[in-house]
Amino acid sequence: MTTDSEGSSDLIADIDTLLPRCMIRDRIVIERQLKAGRRGRKPDRRMLQRLKDRAETSALLLEHRRAHRPEVSYPDELPLTARKDEILEAIRAHPVVIVAGETGSGKTTQLPKICLEAGRGLQARIACTQPRRVAALSVSRRIAEELDVTWGKEVGCKIRFTDETAKETCIKMMTDGMLLAETQNDPDLYEYDTIIIDEAHERSLNIDFLLGYLRLLLRRRSDLKIIITSATIDTTTFSKAFDDAPVIEVSGRVYPVDIRYWPLEEIGEGVQDYTYIDAAVDAVDTVLEEPGRGDVLLFMPTEKDIHETRRRLEGRSFRHTDILPLFGRLTAADQYKVFQPQRNRRIVVATNIAETSLTIPNIKYVIDPGLARISRYNARTQTHRLPIEPIAQSSASQRAGRCGRVSGGICIRLYGESDLLGRLEYTPPEIQRANLAEVILRMLALRLGDIYAFPFLDPPGQQAIQGGFQLLAELGAIDGKHKLTNLGREMARLPIAPTVSRMVLQAQKEGALREVLIIASAISIQDPRVRPLDQQQEADQEHRKFMHKGSDFLTLLNIWNTYHDTFEHLQTQNAMRKFCRQHFLSYSRMREWRDIYTQIRRALREIRGFRLSKEEAHFDAIHRSVLTGLMSNIAEKKEGNFYRAARSRDVMLFPGSGLFQRKPEKDTKQKKVTKEDTNKKSTPGWIMAAEMVETNRLYARTVARIQQDWLVELGSHLCRASYKEPGWSSQAGRVLVTETLTLYGLQVGQARVGYHRVDPKEATAIFIREALVNDDIRTRHAFLEHNSQIRQQAEVWLMQHRNAHWFDLDEAVFRFYERRMDEVSSVHDLNRVVKSKRRDEPEFLFMHQKDLMDDQDLSVDPAAFPEFLTIEGEKLLLSYAYRPGQDGDGVTITLPYKLVHFIQPETLDWLVPGLLHEKITVLLRGLPKRIRKQFVPIPETAQRIAAHLEPTHASLQESLSAFVKQRYDVEIDPSDWTIDTLPDHLRMRVQVTGKDGKTVMEGRDFEVLVETIKDRSGAKESETWRREAKKWARYDLKNWSIGDLPERVEVGETGALPEYGYPGLQVDDDMVNVHLFRDPDEAVQHTREGLMRLLEIAFQEELAWLRRDLRGMRDLLDLAAHVGGTANLQDMAYEHLKTALFTREPLHPLTARRFEEDKEEARPLLKKLPAWFMTQIYAVADTFREVRQTGAAYPGLKDDLNRLLPADFLARTPTVQLPHLVRYLKAIRLRAERARVDKFKDRQKAEQMKPFEEALVSIEQRKGTNPRLIDDYRWLLEEYRVSVFAQDLGTAQPVSAKRLQAKLDVINSIP
DSSP states (O other): OOOHHHHHHHHHHHHHHHGGGSOHHHHHHHHHHHHHHHTSSSOOHHHHHHHHHHHHHHHHHHHHHHHTOOOOOOOTTSHHHHTHHHHHHHHHHOSEEEEEEOTTSOHHHHHHHHHHHTTOSSSSEEEEEESSHHHHHHHHHHHHHHHTOOBTTTEEEEETTEEEOOTTOSEEEEEHHHHHHHTTTOTTOTTEEEEEEOSGGGOOHHHHHHHHHHHHHHHHOTTOEEEEEESSOOHHHHHHHTTSOOEEEEOOOSOOEEEEEOOHHHHTTTOTTOOHHHHHHHHHHHHHHSSSOOEEEEEOSSHHHHHHHHHHHHTTOOTTEEEEEEOTTSOHHHHHTTTSOOSSEEEEEEOGGGTTTOOOTTEEEEEEOSEEEOOEEETTTTEEEOOEEEOOHHHHHHHHHTTSSSSOEEEEESSOHHHHHTSOSSOOOGGGSSOOHHHHHHHHHHTOOOGGGSOOSSOOOHHHHHHHHHHHHHTTSBOTTSOBOHHHHHHHTSSSOHHHHHHHHHHHHHTOHHHHHHHHHHTTSOOSBOOOTTOHHHHHHHHHTTOOTTBHHHHHHHHHHHHHHHHHHHOSHHHHHHHHHHTTBOHHHHHHHHHHHHHHHHHHHTSTTOOOOSSOOOHHHHHHHHHHHOGGGEEEEEETTEEEEGGGEEEEEOTTSTTOOOOOOOOTTOOOOOHHHHHHHSOOSEEEEEEEEESSSEEEEEEEEOOHHHHHHHTTTTOEEEEEEEEEETTTTEEEEEEEEEETTEEEEEEEEEGGGTOHHHHHHHIIIIIIITTOOOOOOHHHHHHHHHHHHHHHHHHHTGGGTTOOHHHHHHHHHHTTOSSOOBHHHHHHHHHHHTTTOTTTTOOOHHHHOOOOOOOOOTTTSOSEEEETTEEEEEEEEOOTTSTTOEEEEEEEGGGGGGOOGGGGGGOOHHHHHHHHHHHHHTSOHHHHGGGOSHHHHHHHHHHHOOOOSSSHHHHHHHHHHHHHOOOOOGGGOOGGGSOGGGSOEEEEEOTTSOEEEEESOHHHHHHHHHHHHTSSOOHHHHHHHHHHOEEEESSSOSOOBOSOEEEEEETTEEEEEEEEEEEETTEEEEEEESSHHHHHHHHHHHHHHHHHHHTHHHHHHHHHHGGGGGGOHHHHHHHTOHHHHHHHHHHHHHHHHHOOSSOOOBOHHHHHHHHHHHHHHHHHHHHHHHHHHHHHHHHHHHHHHTOSOSTTHHHHHHHHSOTTHHHHSOGGGHHHHHHHHHHHHHHHHHHHHOHHHHHHHHHHHHHHHHHHHHHHHSTTOOHHHHHHHHHHHHHHHHHHHOGGGOOSSOOOHHHHHHHHHHHHHOO
């Protein structure tokens, strides 16, 4: 009887004997398990028996494979057959062989057979990859047929969710993606001893990753053979990548292809806007006129181009000719038509799907525009783009080879040979233009090391790699050190994109796993909805039955539910095919959708904790789960279907989305649209999208509405916080700050939060200043009342010594508390500190007088408190008094009556230098809280301002606003200053004296004093006034016969006040008279009109000729009609010219000499100005007509015309502005032309103008605003409009939004 130890030894010996006769994969597994078992103290006999059984089974399988090895033969007509022996020897001698076989050489079908002859495919399989599933299936069947073996047995195929292989399989065709997926469970690929990578020139993401992976694998597996092959390949690059592997080039079948170059610029010479579609259609016409038959393959870059080309070709009505489309989204039935035998001649219009892999029979002609839509991914913005680009030279060769498969052919290239030679030799590999997140995740899961050191043939850019890591970090798959997290490891186990796997994992938490699995599967495939070219309306009608107005994801879910509810009843394939046809769904895509769903469910079973809920998930749960994978694809509504997406991208809802807002259709019944209907049609405020795709614009595809608070909750690790407006809240009892959360540049949340967690030191300072110093705290503590009393005593002393204003009591109180408090920013914190100190230091917060006031030098600076104030060259006496509550308190200025009208009230706002700091302090404290917070500590801020403030503007408030804007970048509206709340001692007291020096009146409101003086002097018309007015009166002047007119004369006195009059001219019924005015402003206004009338009389003959010359304006019919008729236009022109000729600045002095000078200046102008004016007015009329002809190209065009050309535009437009007016009209025309091309961009620019346009309306409506300032702003705004909409016209002066705002600030600062 043998012992267990002896029995185990015998089993191990038997296994060691069997191992060399096992399949490679079985041998490796058995050796590993034996090694693990030998590390134990006692060998597990049952485990050893299982290993022996496996070894025996494997040895028998290998023996069977040797005995039934397929007989290999090669077709003599294939070019590769002649090079068979050379390839065979290279495979035996080298680990890697590069085969560059031209189209038709037989490389795809014959290389696996050569590998069989080389002894490969016995102890392991021969893997052959193809980029497309249809090619893998068709090639595997062809090889099985040539070897005369059973397909699915000796030769098999494995594609996504379909495995047609058996244990006897020697040659296994598969997609490159399938081989890559197998590396997860078989990292060393021991199932294979030979791997053939076909169509390597396509350089897809999978192919490049596989090639890099195989380069590493060769270091571990010296027995592995790798063959890389393609029709067009960069053999040098591939050879160097695999240690100078041998390159064998095989020519294709000898079917000549005649290459013809027909550049667009040559065949379309003389034709405007000649496109590649025009050229392609013309090329077809030429081809069909040639003798002989043969089908035509016409390449087009996009589906839209295919439809347009097909429509135009069908319009030619070619006899016995079928025109067939071919593109990826076409239904399988429509695609199959291309490969079916046809009696008619065929014109196949295809995308680059027909460039490789697919062989369309009987193609004799290829027409190649040299363009293709190439997928590109922007790692920075995480945006997919599909631009149309010129194809590479290798792609051009592939296209030409489509017509050389079965006979000689002709390839017509719609571009020049020099153009082709200037293009890239090969299309940039996909790895350099794709999202690398999935590749990186897979590499991390396989532990392939640093991606930057991974042996890619063409390494991706650093930005692309960083973008992949960034996306994985956003999904929570990796940590800060780029290591997989637990979540990342779970994501890596799912055979889906990282974004989708993140959704699935979140759905488990939300209880929405079933729904999200369905949605995740759906967005992993092509849209199952189809729109046959001849049934698009019917398809749209059927698809609307599934549509969900708030979510395209739920639209997909509705399709799934309807499909499977029907499947449960019908349960037959034929019935389901019929169902799909009725609802315009792709049966094959629906099956693929089901397969992916089943595969993901299978994978989830391996991860614990995943259970499908039987209850239907809520909308929020589903979309919160989906959102976790699409966090960077969120967008906030701008208007209509336009959104601002993450990373400052502007996107538009895809028109096929259920959320897309369409314009209401015209209804002859004119049904009334209710507010409820409008709300239903409006787009949501926030959306997420499955993808952002750029074609002619950036579209958000497969979208759903989301809630803003989800973004804060689910994207908290991605949000960036900024803080502003910290301040004390007595209601909340703590210092708060506004926290703004942004996610990829979009504001997703804003709230008031405790400032202590942001800046505890600053929060403590604000608490002390605003709560304790300002006594704005709602709590009872003995020290608060005590300290309040101490402060009141100090304030009384300071009021008695007001000239010691520089002493800041607030600052002293602040310093007292600051020395005793640390990280106290709330009532709760204060209570805690008081409680902790109560026993050991019961009075540590009690204040004493010495804590506030030290000994100070109380001397007075004479420069701060001067004796006189100099105004208009006269020294005006200043007096000071400390009389709180009395009229004389503060500073008093003595002002003689004769100077009252010469003093600007704003001058007195500045007081004296010694009080400026205190006045600024009070003004700052009176500001609204939102502004005031920005100047804390206010006393220090006020002191700095007072030290540097200069009278840059008329008033103190204007200068202060300008200084604060420049120094602190804080906007202060004039209404924010609380002048009325200033204490009396900070407002200048004015004492008006009469001729005798006695006080006539006094007060602190200077403007009221001036109005009172006017009222007193004009209360009644005295005899003295009537006598003086009569003295100055003159009537019906024809020229200047009145001598010199003084600006002001003293008429007499009213009480103690002198009374003044203002001589001037006045027009009464076209007569010019001299009149004595009471008001100086009224005198100036009327005198201007009178002066102009006198000059008109002086030049009445010349002006009569001018009126006759203006009759030429009758030709300006369009402009005349716009402004109210020809007569009105001529009258306006005359008044405009008269104003330009005779307006003088300044008005005074009014003398005979000045009048003669006016005439001499006007005389030469009369000869030149009218002709120049007519030139400008004709230019205005011509440009106006051109603008009118553009139509309503953008909203507001008519308003823009009316703004520039109102009925009185010549009265409102100065002469010097007329040339600019022409340019402004041209700007409208240019804007109209550009708006037709890009209305969205025009709307953006219009939004840029809107605040300044609204500001103009506001200041025009405001009473008392200086008209000259309004005009300056209006013309500057027109220049800005030119710079925004028609920059190429140039501007007359530098202009920007900042300059406009500065001009506006000046206007708004004037009371």
